[in-house]
Amino acid sequence: MNITTLAGGVGAARFLEGLIQIVPQEDITVISNTGDDEDFFGLRVSPDIDIVIYTLAGAINTETGWGLAGETFRALEALGRFGYETWFGLGDGDLATHVHRTNMLHNGATLSQATRSIVEAFGLRLTLLPVSDDRIRTIVETVAGETLAFQEYFVKRRTEDEVRDVRFDGIETAQPAPGVLEAIANADIIAIAPSNPVVSIGPLLAVTGVREALRTTRAKVVGVSPIIGGKTIKGPADRMMASLGMTPTAVGVAEAYRDFLDVLVIDEEDRALAPAIEATGIRPVVTQTIMRGPAEKRALAETVLAAVR
Ligand code: FO1
Helix, strand or coil: CCEEEEECCHHHHHHHHHHHHHCCHHHEEEEECCCCCEEECCEEECHHHHHHHHHHCCCECCCCCCCECCCCCHHHHHHHCCCCCCCCCCCHHHHHHHHHHHHHHHCCCCHHHHHHHHHHHCCCCCEEEECECCCCEEEEEECCCCEEEHHHHHHHCCCCCCEEEEEEECCCCCCECCCHHHHHHCCCEEEECCCCCCCCCHHHHHCCCHHHHHHHCCCEEEEECCEECCEECCCCHHHHHHHCCCCCCHHHHHHHHCCCCCEEEEEHHHHHHHHHHHCCCCEEEEECCCCCCHHHHHHHHHHHHHHHC
């Protein structure tokens, strides 16, 4: 059974931790957001790709949900001496990943090839595809009229700015990476991870052909709402959806995916929203979606697969 997951960062990684407990990694393809990617000190950093790899390899810093466990930050401190900005927490071990990725890109490899190399080096056997090998940059326009690169908005400014608009620079010409459309067309099940619908899943859906592939695939498409009781566990999805005129609830998630989603898994807390989701033409499945430990991650993955089997 082939399962393709559309993924952002932390929420997706936690969902995938459950999935790999019940499905062989060889049967899983993850299509990853690259709109968060940024260059620091000339190095290409791909946070959502790395968060998924580090998490599934058991190497993640579980307190933050990003970066490597037991990191030191000596190189970053030393870079600060030269006047570089150091607000983006790149640890010493993490830097090696970015050096390797950037080196491969400089030598003519694609982001897909560099990603495969990192996946293998961390001992994983699933297929992890960046949604595109072409550069896509998520840009946030604030109500105050500023234009911020995603990491500036997310990390430097701690998501404090009110968002007026979000755009994906490069999206008009970005082509799906090799294997992306095939992984959607040939999957038995497609799972949309509990990630931010605007800035994590949004860039994936905006790449030429991806949304159409989701609409026409023979696979069942099941999503997990990242919004519980009108709030996100982590990140600004609720506030962002509200300021962009979307309904900041599981119903808003259903509306955002209504043209391709068959089932939306929502939390017990949102049971009362089930009829409104049903009204969008999507079947709601109510379960416990907060993933604290390995058993809860596994249970959520089991519910997601059972919902469309
Ligand atoms: N998130 C933070 O909130 N602060 C950081 O300093 C930070 C550093 C960082 C370094 C490498 C990496 O792969 C991710 C990092 N993140 C950091 C997470 C990242 O900004 C976001 O979680 C994703 O872009 C959103 O999915």
